[in-house]
Amino acid sequence: MRTLLSAATAPPTILLTTALVVLLCFWLLVVVGFTSAGSFDADANLRAWGIDGVPVSVALSALTAVAWSLSVGGVLLLAACAPPCPATSLLRMVWPVAALPVAWRLTCLFVRPLHRLFPDEPGPPDRGRARDHVDHPA
Template sequence: MRTLLSVVTGPPTILLTAALVVLLCFWLLVAAGFTSAGTFDADANLHAWGMGGVPVAVAVSTLTAVAWFLSVGGGLLLAACTPPCPAAGLLRMVLPIAALPVAWRLTCRFVRPLHRLFPDEPGSPDRGEARDHVHHAA
């Protein structure tokens, strides 16, 4: 347990941990009805990043959670498999940075099936089809 707390609160994973806490607070506000999941949709278009078709909050939350899990998992694996040395310390510092591109690719794969749940989002493949059916039915 001490190792887990050390990895979660140690540098640089603490940055991802703080981001995860902020996201948790945001989703608690959404659950309480003080804001909505689409709050940031006008601020960013994630289609160019391969995450379009879902609310920005969903995509960023997924990206942050996946990066955090990869960073913590890698840190725990590193702590269990390597003795304390400068090379292990350097690897521990690089791990969260290396987790981000992997988390981005995984997030792109994770949000793709979610497009069906958000048909009104820009970049959703169902959006154009739904509009065509409405025009043909009229």
């Protein structure tokens, strides 16, 4: 347990641990009803990142959880298997950063099947059409 806490709170993994704690607080607010899971959808378009089709909060939560898991898991694996040396220390610092692109790709694969669960958000109402359907007196 001490090794897990050490891996989760060591730099640079502490950044992902902090993001994970913030996400847990956000989802607690969603459960309590103070906010909604789709509250950030108007603020960000994740199509360029390949993780669109689900609410932004779901995509970023998945990305953060996968990155944190890979980061902590890799550091724990290094602690268990690699002898303590300067190269291992350097690898412990580089591993969490290298885990981010892997986490992004895994998140793309994870989010793809979830598209069916989240219907597309309706676009803005077309106000021009609404005016055309108004009956004008002749």
